[in-house]
Amino acid sequence: MIEAVWVEKYRPRKLDEMVGQREVVERLRGYVASRNMPNLLFAGPPGTGKTTAALALAREFFGKNWRANFLELNASDERGIDVVRGKIKNFARTQAIGGDFKIIFLDEADALTKDAQHALRRTMEMYTHTCRFILSCNYSSKIIEPIQSRCALFRFRPLSDEDVAQVVRRIAMKEGLDLTKDGMEAILYVAEGDLRRAINLLQSAAAFGREIDADLVYRVVGKARPQEVREMLATAMKGDYIKAREKLRELMITYGMSGEDVVAQMHRETFNLDIPPKLKVELVDIIGEYDFRIKEGASELIQLEALLAQFVAKGGGEDRV
């Protein structure tokens, strides 16, 4: 049997089962109680419950009929907005079953061009009597004003480490895994409030064994342990360039990290170095430059080694080389 994807298997069915997003859940529950709702705009980072909330809302409004009354579409369907509008038209043509309206959930609405959004807006107006729209996006600022003003805005926040940990712990228990303390910390570090990423990571790691520790987690994601990166930076700042460079090569080989990944992690760990804030600012500015060069296609290893040299210079350690 092919194993189910855990993000789906453990997706909450009810609003009350969601973690975090208290304010969002509270307001959505109000709509269920009043048996009506306006068009909604869900904005927030990936993996924080936007699709989950829309599905749960549909279940609470329509009970067992929810599937007949709920249409999920990707707004940025590569075949174009006309295909999306066609599907909406088709779906909106018939009456809702056991309810006053149907719900159309449009994922990735912010990927639409302005023109496509205007077309969407006209479609939304055409079906106001029979349908409610839920638009989902990462950035509400990318949604044109006329659509924003027709929707109630819901902001989804990155989930707290406690919330992510709570879900991950429960799944690990149900799946019979032995998740160590440092394994959990590693998952939280990598997930950064994205629960989908956390759950997927747990599942990928579980494919290698029942015991999940930090080593396994970092190996699965191809990320270095944060303390290893920090150590490399600190070594460079102390002036030991040769050792820092060895560490860099080791990280890239052990974890199979790309140049962009290393820079991203150096960026993140720079804030955790024990150095004055002014120095952090200067380093972050420099990192930005090297990130750009690598993205533009410059040789990764040369750029990373040059960036490490900058840490040596900023650490004032070059005199000791």
Ligand SMILES: Nc1ncnc2c1ncn2[C@@H]1O[C@H](COP(=O)(O)OP(=O)(O)OP(=O)(O)O)[C@@H](O)[C@H]1O
């Ligand atoms: N607040 C939450 N409570 C419980 N589980 C959650 C929550 N947010 C996300 N999840 C879990 O993570 C998975 C992904 O969440 P979801 O699909 O809702 O993310 P999303 O916000 O729609 O992300 P995207 O912007 O990428 O579409 C869900 O299947 C669920 O298992």
Ligand SMILES: [Mg+2]
């Ligand atoms: Mg989604």
